[in-house]
Amino acid sequence: MQGAAAAARSILTRLHEVMAARSHAQAKLNQVVEIIGDALDSEVCSVYLLREGMLELFATRGLNQSAVHVTRLGVGEGLTGTIAANIETLNLDEAATHPEFQYRPETGEEKFHSFAGVPIVRRERAIGVLTVQHVEPRRYEDVELEALQTVAMVLAELIHNAGLVDEEELGQRTGAQSGQQVIAGLGLVKGLGLGKAVFHQPRVHIEQTMADDIEAERQRVYLAFDKMREQIEQMANQADFGTGGEHEEVLETYKMFAYDEGWSRRINEAIDSGLTAEAAIERVQQRTRQRMREISDPLLADRMHDLEDLSNRLLRIVSGQLGTAASMGLQGDTVLIAKNLGPAELLEYDKRRLKGVVLEEGSLTAHVVIVARAMGVPVIGRVRNVRGLVREGDTVLVDGDAASVTLRPAQGVLDSFETRLAARKQRLAEYAKLRDVEPFTRDGERIEVMMNAGLRDDVAMLGVTGADGIGLYRTEFQFLVSAQLPQRDRQTRLYRDVLEAAGDKRVIFRTVDIGGDKSLPYLSSDTSREDENPAMGWRALRLALERGGLMKSQARALLEAAAGRELNVMFPMVSEPWEFDEAQAVFQHQLDFLRKQRRKLPSAIRYGVMLEVPSLAETLDMLLPRVSFISIGTNDLTQFLFAADRANPALAERYDWLSPAILRFLKRVVVTCSGWPVHLGVCGEMGGRRLEALALIGLGIRRLSITPAAVGPIKALARQVDSREIAEAMNGWLANPPPSLRASLQAWAEERGIEVE
Structure with missing residues (x-):
């Protein structure tokens, strides 16, 4: 046989002439199968088109003509249906040996043994199947299949132009791009979102397949x-x-x-x-x-x-279709659809209009998830083939709480979802009234409610929420969204802007927590040392101390940015006191340098640590004389205590923050720190959940650093609680744990009219 390109070109030239003729569609298809059969020296050539949800034999050379418009196969049924369902090529020397083979007697195909078929695809969906058959058993050569695939590609355009397939009907019958569809995914960022679908990278639709020159x-x-x-x-x-x-x-x-x-x-x-x-x-x-x-x-x-x-x-x-949807600007409430996203790409979007993100891939540890959580944008990942199921402009509901996506919702479903959104907005409005209210418990205990941040714009939420300050500023965000290591002057400008925006409210800067699951392409470890479990590997303070230049640069930037102000620095993932000593020594060295240069220095420097590695709890007596504050990082602490990777979906929800193991550990830390002039707090999702926050207050925790959205609800909770009463109840439960401490705490709160949902 001649080469694939020559064979395809010969067929395409003749097809173009046929489709340009004035004959009706059926006559054209009848000529098409003859042309392809002749060119490929094939005894049988057939075209099946998707009509009313079924693959219908539309034209054939070699099979019984009486079977045309009679033989019909469902998508996934028989060899032809398998090709359409999987959008794949089949090449069989003996068709009957394939497990999906189905014999249709009306076609007269029993004498044909070999079979090859390719999907006819338009806009990523199979609209038909092109098949060839021979009497003698043989596998088709690669050049034959390539010619067949090329012809099928052009045939898709010709079929569309001839009106042989009603694509609107196709969408309705197959369920693609029409009618309500609910898809489960992996919940990456909680929350609710409603908007029109917009593709991050708009599809390139190929309208002209045949070349003029x-x-x-x-x-x-x-x-x-x-x-x-x-x-x-x-x-x-x-x-x-x-x-x-x-x-x-x-x-x-x-x-x-x-x-x-x-x-x-x-x-x-x-x-x-x-x-x-x-x-x-x-x-x-x-x-x-x-x-x-x-x-x-x-x-x-x-x-x-x-x-x-x-x-x-x-x-x-x-x-010529360059750029992403961000470069064109969002026109209204939008749900972004993408295969995957980088953190910098997400930040290009107007977060006032970005209501949700749906990814075909994505993981709990992806950088984009960290940024999306800070932006307050719900994200669902692992939504298979979503780009093939939704079209631009479709209404999409993102339920990050239930990890589901609803495409083209029915009116009743849409009304219910909008009711949930309205209720959430109403609750937020109620919480906003507490902005200037100090959260004292009923017995007069002041609960310090601080917020977490990581983006420059996050600081504005201090005024909106009335948070007492920023208990955790994640400095690594600047590193995650940069193509290269941020220069010291860039870091200094960011930290200064944050301090100025915060005014007289305290900001606690956590030094970079990168590495492990937050790997950076420009800052990698020795390739001979691979982390099998990144969460417990070369990351955070371990990385910063080993990469001395990184730590020195950040220390100088923070010290210069805080000139004339109080500087609060917190070191992440401290496992033993000597690590704190080494980190503090880096800052002290940079402080001495600036003093010699007669530069303006911070008015005061307070150092603290994140307690997230359990080993540190065993040496708190050694550390307490050296620190000003300790923040318990409940996210990492939980996975380390239970040896359960929180990035693993099978384990993410398995271990309860209200289990006796966690609460007893936290109580022991509270007792150890009592009597020392050290501020103890909790930083993490646990403190932002009302029931869990109630337990923390009962343990003696008086400072919480949480997401901005949780500040209002936790303030409201604190004002409903008698801290002495909940402390007494917690002590009893920890001494003699009930079958479900969560259930007991829930019942206790309900009896007293304390809202914990």
Whole structure:
């Protein structure tokens, strides 16, 4: 047989003539199967189209003509239905041996043994199937399949233009892009969101597949490759990479594909067959997707994903459809749809209009989740094929609490969701009235309610919520959204802006907690040391002390930013007192340097630690004389106490913050710290939940640092509680734990009219 490109070009030329003729659609399809059959020397060639939810035999050469418009298969039924359902190619030397084979006697196909079929795809959905068959058992050659796939790609456009498939009906019958659909995912950030679907990277819809001038299309691809390679080189040069590390492997893989002659040659061959530049790239990309389905090696599969990403980049360049939805601006309440997102990309969006994010991938430890949580945007991840199930402008409900996404909700569902949103807004309005109210318990105990922050704009929430200050400013956010290590002057400007915006309210800066699950491409560990459990690996203070330049730079930036003000510095993941001593020594060294330079210094410096590694609790007597404050980080502490990775969905909800193990541990810390002039608080999600906060007050905790959204509810709670009464109840439960301490605490609160939901 002639080459795939030549065979495809011959078929496409004849198809173009047929479809341009004035004959009716059925006559055109009848000619199409004859043309393909002749060119591929095939005894049978058939076209099935999706009509009313079924694959209907529309035209055939070789099968019984009486079966046309009679033989129908469901999507997923038989070989043809399997091809449509999986959007994959089948190539069988003996069709009957395939487990999905179904015999249809009206077709007269019993004498044909070999079978090959390819999906006819338009806008990522199968609208039909093109098949060929032979009497003699044989597998079709690669060149034959490639020609068939190329023809199917063009046939999709021709079928659409001829009106053979009603795509609106297709969406209704298949459930894709029409009618309510509820999809479960992985809850990454809690909350409710309602808006219109917008794709982070708008789809490149290929409307013209057949080239008018092959050489012009080839030149367009050459120019696009040049621009793409230039972008890859810029990516490498923008970051201060150093040597070694996973980031270099990723970039090297990108560069390998970008300069791969085999990839560009395959695209050129597709152009030779008569395709436009866009169609040629998509054609090769379809082949890549098919190979990805067949790959079991996860490392190789990742590399194929890299090629997929580069193909998308090349397609956007050649089509001129550059940029993301952020560059065009959001026009109203929006739910962002994406395969995945980086933290910097998310920050490009107007958070006043961004109501939710739905990702096909995503994980609990992804950087974008950290930023989204700070922005107050609910996020659902692991929503498989969401980009194929939703279209731009569809109404989408994001329920981060239930980890579900509702596409195109029915009116009743939409009304119910809007009622929930309205109720939430009403509650927020009630809490806003407490902005200037100091949260004293009924027996006169002042509860200090502080908020967590990590973005420059977060500081404005101090005035909105009436929080007592910022109990945790996550300095690593600036590192997570940067392409390279932030220079000291940039850090200084940020910290100064935060302090000025906070006014006379206290800000506690936590030094960078990066590494482990918050890995940075420009700051990686020795490649010989891989963390099997990143949460307990080379991260936070361990990383900062080992990378002395990082710690020194941040220490200088904080000291300079706080000139004339009080500076509060907190070190994360301290395991033993000597780590605190080393970290404080770095600051003292920088302080001495600034003093010699006669620079203005902070009016006071208060040092503290996060107690999140259980070992530190065993040496608190050694540490208490050296620190001004301790903040218990309940998120990490819980996973370390229970040896349960909170990034693992199977374990994330398994261990209860109100279990005796956690509460007894916290009570022991409270007792150990009593009598010392050290402020003790809790920082983490536990303090932001009303029932858990009630327990913490009962343990003797008087300072909570929580998300801004939780400040109002916790203030309201504190004013309902008698701290002595709850302390007595907690002591009894800890001494003799009930079957469910959570249930007992809930019942205790309900008896006293304390709202804990």
